[in-house]
Amino acid sequence: MNDVADIDLADRDYFSDHSILLDPYQYFEALRDKGPIYRLPGRDIFVVTGFAESLEVLNNTVDFSSVVATGGPAWPLPFAVAGDDLTPLIEANRDKFLGADLLVARDDKAHYNSRALLSRLFTPSRLKANEAYMSGLAARLVSNAVAAGGCELIKDIAVPFATLVVADLLGVPDADRDHFMEVIAAGPPPGALDSAVRDESQQPLAIMAGFFVNYLIDRKQNPRGDVLTELATASYPDGTSPDIAELVRLSTFLFGAGQDTTAKLLGNAMRFLIEVPGLQAQLRADPSLLPAFLEEVLRLEGSTKMTARLARKATTVGGVEIPIGTKVMVALAAANRDPRRWENPREFVLNRPKIKENLAFGRGAHVCIGNPLARVEARIVFEKLFEQTSQIDFDAKVHGPRGHNQFDYEPSFIIRGLEKLQLTLAPR
């Protein structure tokens, strides 16, 4: 690529340019050439592509607020920057930021308290209890797909699997689970570029919230020893109790956060499995390599490309001054390919040293709360696919002939993942 093309690429608009969707990595490399932290010309946005610099931002919850994490850094602030700490202005205007009442976007004590309520859902013993359900569900979905000779991985396996696993984790009654899936399937992905509709009452999370209000009110009145009862009667670390509205927000948030990201991780992983020479045979021969495989996929192509922070105080990152009121886009996908941290960063290598330190799930106070669940979910789906198939390939009728495959990615500036992945499955 020549210099002129490089300049063009770095000057494109990440938030609206569809061509960057197919390959955001070239765009991030063009920005990396300008430094590990770079201010977009004429904008109040810094983009961080360095690994160390990303850690610096993610670990600095004193100077950075997460209030822009859901809506992204491109919206103007709903207030004029004043003073040397924006925290009071952020909290007074929180309802004017998109999705700022979600857990990812909260700060400080409010964030810590709510996160503590959900933490207990993800302990190893909880996940072990959930694993039997995951195994049975994955086996069923895979079996249907194999019987049909193939499947669209995202719609036929990944989305129903990820949705129903969270439903099971939260104790959603069986009878309502299909309805939840329909609602989510009909909704836009987070960070959708084309999302003209911002009527929040029609968002999947709002519809599911209606169900959770009823569950939680019922369990408060009629405790029955299930997960919803535990949630309905849980208290914060300081002993005080959350209200129902807060519990509803947290429960529905888990669906929103865990469904699309997990589904896309499965799709991204499948591309590597099929495309990296010899990898499918190697993993079939030794499925104990699956966790290592998934970590390397998370590094190279995790399902979250970026997160965002707002400098609520003047600060520095990597020696660069960040003025108060500017926004920082942490390009997780770029940090995971930083050549200063990863040798031959664009190559797929199993068992890299310290691979679990990749930033696919973020780091620090806001690290993805579902990270242990996502890792188990992906492993189980691949285990079941290996058990029931002898070979998995892209369906050439949809994705074109080998060597000339075509793939479409979700139009989102946050999510990295295939819209569809049509597979052929040879039975065992």
Add this chain to the structure above:
Amino acid sequence: MPQLIVTSPQGDVHEINADANTTAMVAIRDAGVDGLLALCGGLCSCATCHVYVAPECAGMLDDMSDDENELLDGVARRTALSRLSCQILLTEARDGLRLSIADEN
């Protein structure tokens, strides 16, 4: 505000005035002390917030859960004083708790 005294893997000592009812992992992380990865973010699922409790403070803590015990079986240098700092809630009764961050390298 319980005080926490933490020794980093490099040997420097930090005195942290923590908010009551936060965990030791969060207090150490938010104070910016190096050496604690805490990859899973406090879910008791990764064992990268391994610390050693000072012998004189061991009696200040509750017994560990089965989850914590099993995870600690996977760390490189477990001792009788090993704990996961995300499972230690800082309360006024634990004022003055002393921990050393385990060197996992």
